[in-house]
Amino acid sequence: MFKILIAATPVLFSKFFTVADREAVLAAIPKGTRRVVFVDNPATAHLIATVESLVSKGIVVIVRDHHDVLNPRNPREKEIANAANRVRELVGVNALISNRQANPACSGLIQVGEFAGKGTVIVADPDPDGLTAAMKASGLVYEGLDTDAATLDGARSEQTAERLTPIALLLVKGLGSLPPFDVNRPQLSEDAKSKLFQEFVAAASGDKVALDGLNLKVEAYEAGVKVAEGIASEASEPAPGVVMVNAAGKPRHDLTTLTQRMESCTGCRVTVVRKDSGPIAAKHGGVQYSLAVVKAVQAEINLQELLTPGFTSSPESGIISNTSFLLHVSQEVWESQVLPALRARFAA
Structure with a gap:
């Protein structure tokens, strides 16, 4: 978890995967807070527990999210829908929880400056969609923010100069320059992301020094592009239409470039990246x-x-999936469930 200020409104960025996530967020909310606004946080058991704790203290809780599932087709989708419904039960009309089909970006559920003001704390998912939603909620926007947000929360291969504003493209390149998550030094990557988010917010508000700082990250990004191209050149096909690379132990690399190269392989339907970073x-x-x-x-x-x-x-179960098109698993789950299922699903 990390904290920045956006137009004088404190914003906490956190996932809600663990008890520690919940406790860190609750501890960071200062005394005297009258309203907590969650933006782009998928409903999980730990998010629900956080909301319950805040409501019990008499704090007004507002939720804006787009991770609900219409017509759940499997137990996981039903779990997501049930969690969203529980949040609605807790906060009533203050919960506006849509889905990605209707609202590709969370910022589309928020009015400019809707949640600015003293006594308010915003809690956002620590990704570009969460960041842009928090900016809009705090009253700081730039031309093209909503369109950028939808692209930034979509396929990495589409996060290009043709589809993003120049400043959003700098954010993508800045994210590509961040150090990978190190389980032994987790604060290193969080501090780097916090600094990047602060620079982006400042640059979006017209700060030239911050804009120069974003531009300085381009050189590191370009180096990461070359590494990504090298990783992609060694791609394998563990099942028909499944393109896989091994990024474990490799230097920092640009994920957008890596995804684009993988998806350009003939017949690619699913990409798989084996890596040594991430919550799992x-x-x-x-x-x-x-x-x-x-x-x-x-x-x-x-x-x-x-x-x-x-x-x-x-993370403890070795599975993370909040949408049908993204999945993160452990080595054991990959070998025992996912790989056999992929081969059965895409058998020639």
């Missing part, structure tokens, strides 16, 4: 497999169907 890697021997469905076939492929019905989504 931190809990399962330093290895995590991250899968994504190519956008053109997302309506046809549900990665959650590769798993044993009734699975639990958490």
Whole structure:
């Protein structure tokens, strides 16, 4: 978890995967806070517990999110929908929880400056969609923010100069220059992301020094592009239409470039990156497999169907999945469930 100020409004950035996440957020909310606004935080058991704690203290809780599931098709989707409904029960009309089909970006659920003001704390998902939503909620916007937000929360391969404003492209390149998550030094990557988010907010408000700082990160980004191209050149195909690379132990690399190169492989439908960073890697021997469905076939492929019905989504279980087209798993889950299911699903 980390904290920045956006137009004088304190914003906490955190996932809600663990008890520690919940406790860190609750501890960071100062005394005298009258309202806490959650933006772009998917409903989880730990988010629900956080909301329950705040409501019990008489704090007004507002939720703006777009991770609900219409017509759940499997146990995980039902779990997500049930969690969203529980949040609605807790905060009533203060919960506006949509889905990604209706609202590709969380900022679309928020009016400019809707949650600015003293006594308010915003809690956001620590990604570009959470950041742009928090900016809009605090009253700081720039031309093209909503369109940028939808692109930034979509397929990495589409985060290009043709689809993003120049400043949003600098954010993408800045994210590509961040140090990877190190389980032994987790604060290193969080501090770097905090600084990047602060620079982006300042640059968006017209701060030339901050804009220069973002531009300085481009050189590191370009180096990461070359590394990504090298990783992609060694891609394998563990199942028909499944393109996989091994990024574990490799220097920092640009994920957008890596995704674009993988998706350009003939017949690619699913990409898989084996890496040594991420919340699952931190809990399962330093290895995590991250899968994504190519956008053109997302309506046809549900990665959650590769798993044993009734699975639990958490770093401890070795599975994280809040949408049907993204999935993160441990080595054991990859070998015992996901890889066999992929081969069965895409058998020639």
